[in-house]
Amino acid sequence: MPDSKTTHQNSRKQFDAIEAIKSRRNFLQLLGLGTSLIGVGALEGLVFPSSAMADCAPPPSKVPAIRIARDCRAITPRRPASTLTSAEIIKLRAAYKAMRDLDTSDPNDPRGFQRQANIHCWMCSEAAASQWVHGSWKFFAWHRAYLYYHERILGKLIGDMDFRLPYWDWDVASHRKMPSAYTNPGNAANSLWNSTREMSATDELPDEDVGEDVMEASMTADTFEEFGGTASDNGIPEGVPHGSVHVDVDGDMGTFETAGKDPLFYAHHSNVDKMWSDWNQGSSSHTNPTDAAFLNLTWNFYDENKVWRSIKASDVLNHENQLRYVYGPAKFRAILPCLLQWVAVRTDWRLSRTVKLAQANRVTISRALDSGGRARMHLTDVVVPMDKSAVYRVYANPEAARADKGPGSDDYLGTIPVVLNDRKGLHVHKRTRNVTLNVTGKRFERLAATAPNLTLVERGAKENVRRVMPVTARDVHFTVAAVEK
């Protein structure tokens, strides 16, 4: 605490600190999360007006973070949420109930449900943008670390450190409804229920969001850059299926700021994490980045004993040995085609705004498709509206976009989900995304025969307010791969 001699100095410091918080940029550093040298002790003398406090700031730690502890628990499977036994459901509910109870018994306990949700809110919208964990190679590693401590806390609260989170395996066609443990009973007596979801207990996720076509596009991504992104760009699955499922469930799940308030979020992200695991195991060439800039990405979390821990991307790359969980069957992995090397095929998009392919390139793509191979269309830096969370469909021309017949249309090419960080940050009107779309034989022939004029339309909007807009991208190109016979 400040003594009287330093009071003036401290009020000056407070003023400066509050200014810093207003800009939000330095707040994370003030809390010791960043690289600032301001000691945590300095915080104790500061009184932040509540209006200056970010809504979901983490409770400050009085001591610096200590490294993740070696985990020697039994390697235990995470299980599909749709097939849990009633004993497993009882346990899962007891764990979330205990976590929710902490919110009232001790709102400052970092293990409470609201505090857990705040971690995601903080890292996705309240913290400085440089800390955000979406739209780059941080996505898979950070969410894995987050779930790891979340899972340990749930385990501790029910006295079972062998507890593992379930995963919502929406990639299995019969599991496209929300797992019933999370929806039934649909009231506050069920600690897994959330009242804000737009998706009903009987709705199913659409094929265009989680079906084999989009799963294959992710799981056959050739490099980590494509699968998991780079320091500045997202990988394929972060859009579809990950973002699409957020938009489909909606309510709290529909924006990153609130997503962690739905227990379903953690089951959704376990499955996203399983995709990473399956992708790694899918081929000897599916390896994670080895750059120090990736491996040394470091984040802090409170563990199950309220110890402030630091964890690096390199601590989570082998979930089995390092974090002590495995996933159940990888049905999807077994049916994946073995695609030989992807080859890029350019278009003259930049000259024409429509997608034109040289004759030789058309032939290359058609041949690959005719012999069972795959073709993908890559759109770089597509501009998408950021005024709401929504899924946009891409069509080959404005007429088809206006009609919006979905995957049944020959001119349908795929989807681009947009998940907002929060509902107040509407000053960001547009953002760019890298988008990868699978192009099948019949669609490719149509694309090649016309001069496609790529167009976006907001899915599910009423016809009179349906927004139809031309695709603006930095580049459009194709890649093709043959299948090993």
Ligand code: C2O
């Ligand atoms: Cu950090 Cu699915 O979001």
